[in-house]
Amino acid sequence: MISEPELVDEPGPDPAATAATDTRDTLDAPRRAWSRRPWLGAVGGAVVASAVWAGGLFVYDWVGPGLGGYRTDRDPCRVAHLDGLASVLGSERGEGSRPPQKREHPALFRWNCSVRLAAGPSAYDVVIDYELHRKTDPGPELGAEMDTLGYERTGDLGDVSYVDAGDDDSVRLVVLDGQAVLRMFVMPNVSPTDGGIAPEADPKAPTAGPAALRTHAVEDMRQLMSALKS
Template sequence: MISEPEMVPEGHFGAAELPEQRPSSDDVVADGDGTAAPRPSRPGWLWALGGALVASAVWAAGLYAYGFGDPGLGGYRTSKDLCADAELKGLTAVLGERVGGDSGGWGSEHESLHESWCYTDLRPPGHVVETDEDGSELTSFPHASLSYTLHMKTDPGPEFEGWVVARSATGDDEPVPLRRVDGLGERAFIVDEEVGGTSTLHVLDGQAVLTLSVSSDWDAETGGPLTDVSELEPIMVEDMTALMAKLKSGEAGEGEEGGEAGEGGEAQES
């Protein structure tokens, strides 16, 4: 059966009008005589260009905020005398008093990286220094060494574990046995060197990387360690926790001003 021809509005001969093709009330404008006329449509490429410009502006703003800005230091300040900042109350109570007082730290400052180091011997109570027939000392003290690196520009997190492994490598093919220490900083590991009688605690906390290494005294006859420093892990964690709190408290060691370091390593008041 042949249906009747479809009726189409005047001016649209030959094509049926679809609902979405009909102009809406928002798409018409009034002519000078008040007659409504269709509003000229905007080209699709113009809308796409506007969207691309907005997206580029948002991306650029985010890149500036997160890619080019200096990272927050989490309250950490620089240290001009790490030996003065590190009290080591636990280790001195177990191994003996510090030899040479609280000074002895040294460091290096740059606008992108600040480093500090400390070395101190620990003399057990009543320790008598033995000498040979030539007067040379035959004894040694247990000692502690510390390092503190504050990264001012880049994030040390992605390289931290690899850095610990590289520093602990002995040249053998055997993997370095890292032990995870929970509850200290962002990540922490301890490495025991059985032959050398040394334990080293490595800590990552935001932009700060810290190490505390404790080595045993030595037996002059056997050449072996006299103290099992691997048993000192809880004390090392305690002393490291105190040092981290000191470096974040703004309380500087003797001869150092508090506050975070600004560009060029000069301390600024917090």
């Protein structure tokens, strides 16, 4: 007859070994956590940096470049005193040779106007063109244009200025100041009825050579730039 199997007592867990295992796990836990932290920190830093970079692009695209305080609510020909040019060309100031033109666009603001100095046959026209670029940098394109036209680069005004003082009693001054481009052309008035020929100058009227016109145009442009930002 097969008898019942005898029950044999299994040895229980060794309390000393269990305590040693628990102690080792406790000591290893910080090392395992530390080994993961550099990787997690790098990923977290990259995510934060990407978010900041993307946020910066969003803010720049939304706000646009700084306009340097230049305003669009002032007629440049009205706020331009032109005291320097008037002192050598005649103090009498008349209406411009053509109506002012104002163009408004989200990317570009432009105002073109003119002032006539000294009534009579020796009158001069001062043409002012004011551009405010709201989205892009006008510098590279303007520099290429001035090089093509042969303008002389100077450091008299703004970020950079260009001048073309010819030998025909005229001067052309162009200024880049941040996002603003300002042009001032000073030339003898030529009426279409004269066949494109300037009338004979009045001997008693004030006259100025290209060098004097350039000096006074720079002074008057500086005043105009300040007036457009005040």
